[in-house]
Structures are given as C-alpha cells and as structure tokens.
Amino acid sequence: MLRYILRRLLQIIPVFIGATLLVYYLVFALQGDPIRGLFGERQPSEAVINALRAQYNLDQPFFIQYLLFLKNVVTFNLGVDFTGRPIADILASIYPVTAQLAVMALVIESFFGIIFGLFAGLRKGKIFDATALVASLVVIAVPTFVIGFVLQLVFGVKLGWVKPTVGVTADFNSLLLPAIVLAAGSFAYILRLTRASVAEGMNADFVRTATAKGLSRPRVVTVHILRNSLIPVITFIGADLGNLMGGAIVTEGIFNVPGVGNKLFQAVNRGEGATVVAIVSVLVMVFVIANLLVDLLYAWLDPRIRYVK
Structure with missing residues (x-):
C-alpha cells in the first residue's frame, strides 16, 4: 500500500508540469496585449508599458516565463496579479x-x-x-x-x-x-x-x-x-x-x-x-x-x- 501511495504521489510531478505547461501555452497564445488592456482607451507612455512588462516577465520568451513560474511555485511564491495583489x-x-x-x-x-x-x-x-x-x-x-x-x-x-x-x-x-x-x-x-x-x-x-x-x-x-x-x-x-x-x-x-x-x-x-x-x-x-x-x-x-x- 505504501509503495502504491508513493508511486501515485510521484505521478503528480509529470501531471503538474504537463497541465501547467499546456495552460501557460494557451494563455501565452491569446491575442492582444494584457498590459495595454489594463488601461483601456487611456494608454500610458511606452516607458510605463515596458516597465510593467518587465515587472511581470512579459518581455521574456515563453519558456523563460514558464521556468520563472515553476521557480516561484517551488519557493511557494505564486506571484502577484496585475493589480499588485499576491x-x-x-x-x-x-x-x-x-x-x-x-x-x-x-x-x-x-x-x-x-x-x-x-x-x-x-x-x-x-x-x-x-x-x-x-x-x-x-x-x-x-x-x-x-x-x-x-x-x-x-x-x-x-x-x-x-x-x-x-x-x-x-x-x-x-x-x-x-x-x-x-x-x-x-x-x-x-x-x-x-x-x-x-x-x-x-x-x-x-x-x-x-x-x-x-x-x-x-x-x-x-x-x-x-x-x-x-x-x-x-x-x-x-x-x-x-x-x-x-x-x-x-x-x-x-x-x-x-x-x-x-x-x-x-x-x-x-x-x-x-x-x-x-x-x-x-x-x-x-x-x-x-x-x-x-x-x-x-x-x-x-x-x-x-x-x-
């Protein structure tokens, strides 16, 4: 029984990586710029937009963003949303x-x-x-x-x-x-x-x-x-x-x-x-x-x- 439980727990790792990678890719493939979407019609300067992109790692390639996310999960840090709330x-x-x-x-x-x-x-x-x-x-x-x-x-x-x-x-x-x-x-x-x-x-x-x-x-x-x-x-x-x-x-x-x-x-x-x-x-x-x-x-x-x- 113990070996079965341990084996099932180890199966969580590939399931977790596969599910999160697929979802991250689908979100990454969405059309539009989420940073610009925050401001609606009143768009800020490019410097502010670039700073926000860097803050949320949106200026990085897809796999870099995903690896940074996995790093945060391992350290029990889920990050913050676009309003700055954890x-x-x-x-x-x-x-x-x-x-x-x-x-x-x-x-x-x-x-x-x-x-x-x-x-x-x-x-x-x-x-x-x-x-x-x-x-x-x-x-x-x-x-x-x-x-x-x-x-x-x-x-x-x-x-x-x-x-x-x-x-x-x-x-x-x-x-x-x-x-x-x-x-x-x-x-x-x-x-x-x-x-x-x-x-x-x-x-x-x-x-x-x-x-x-x-x-x-x-x-x-x-x-x-x-x-x-x-x-x-x-x-x-x-x-x-x-x-x-x-x-x-x-x-x-x-x-x-x-x-x-x-x-x-x-x-x-x-x-x-x-x-x-x-x-x-x-x-x-x-x-x-x-x-x-x-x-x-x-x-x-x-x-x-x-x-x-």
Whole structure:
C-alpha cells in the first residue's frame, strides 16, 4: 500500500508540469496585449508599458516565463496579479467559498443520487425505476445554465425563498440554491450509475448465498449489494470532487458567487497568465489528491482489491 501511495504521489510531478505547461501555452497564445488592456482607451507612455512588462516577465520568451513560474511555485511564491495583489492572498479569500459550495453540492448529489439509485435498482422495471430514469435523463439533457436561470427566477425572484444572487457575503443559505444547480447534473449520473450497479449486483452469486444463509433483507442490501455497487459511483464522485473544487464558471457566474470559477474567468479575459496558471496549478493538485483518496477507498469497499503491484 505504501509503495502504491508513493508511486501515485510521484505521478503528480509529470501531471503538474504537463497541465501547467499546456495552460501557460494557451494563455501565452491569446491575442492582444494584457498590459495595454489594463488601461483601456487611456494608454500610458511606452516607458510605463515596458516597465510593467518587465515587472511581470512579459518581455521574456515563453519558456523563460514558464521556468520563472515553476521557480516561484517551488519557493511557494505564486506571484502577484496585475493589480499588485499576491495571488496566494486571492486564493485564500475565494477558495473557501468554492470549497463550501463544492462540499454542499457533493453532499446533495451523493446522498440523493445513491438513495434514489438504490431504490430504483431494487425496483427495476417498476414505476419508480422508470420515473427515476426519465427524470435523470431530462436533468442530463437540460444545460446547467438553463436549470440555474429557471431556479433563480422561480425560487429567488418569484417566490423570494432565497437570495437570487450570492454577492460578497457567501453563507449557507445563499449558497444552497447554487449548490443544488451545481449538483443537478452529477446527481442524475450518480442515480443512473447506482441503479445499474445495484440491479446487476442483485443477481450476483454472493447475494444469493447471503439470502440463502438467512440474512435479513436490510443487511443483504446494505452490506452485500450497496457496498459492492458503490465502487463505480465512488470513482465518479472522486473525479467530480476535483471538478467541483475547481469551481463552476457557469454556476458561479449566474449567482455571482465570489469563487474560483469567477476569478478564473476574469483572469482569462484579462490575459493574466500568472493568475490563470496559479489557479489551475492548485486545481490540478486538488484533483490528483481527490483521485488518490478514491483509489484508497477501493480497498475498504472491496477487500479483493490490493495495491501490491
């Protein structure tokens, strides 16, 4: 197990370099001058522009800029954005909001997806199963921004049950509706995954053996059917956790959530390469760690899985 963990940790290095290099290249290839874009129509002198370019290493070739960025990361220095504010301070202020939103969405989609999927799988071919499949297919087919605008209009504007936008003060009540919107698509996938795994597991030999031994129905369902059916679901949830922690640009944009997605979108528009790559670097680390934790959960869910090789 220890060797497996160390090997997975070493895999972070090429993943980190590959992801950040690709993002840095895409940002570098964007058209326009980000320094001139800061000033709009009132352009400063060339001396000021050249000084700012030198300050942010924009006067250096692409690979020199990237190597300087890696040097800063190794020394735990993410640099500053175009306003002069340290990027680490920006992440410290916006990431807790995105983390809270992601955790709320993950709890909603996991709890309701597994519960509804379990009941649908146990009642395969019946009315509840058919209704759940149709409803989940509708949720998957409808774009996220449509769900977001509809729920915002109905519950935020018409009924007034929640605030239509989050704003600066992001608390549990204001983040509940964005979390539901963010969890909607993944909830449908988790429901369908759980339903398919449970329906397949009901015909497994070990389930029939457990039933023949006289075990109670709740124990057979929870210990033998559900536990073994959660492996593909956990895989999806682990990957989705990395995506959620990365922030949802569409959802955060609709509800004006001051999170990572909003900041990343703004940085891309402004051509702030250092800010974009710094945020993406943190997201890569979160995604890799989330997937590592998921792999380690496999051994608990299914003791047959071993990490010897």
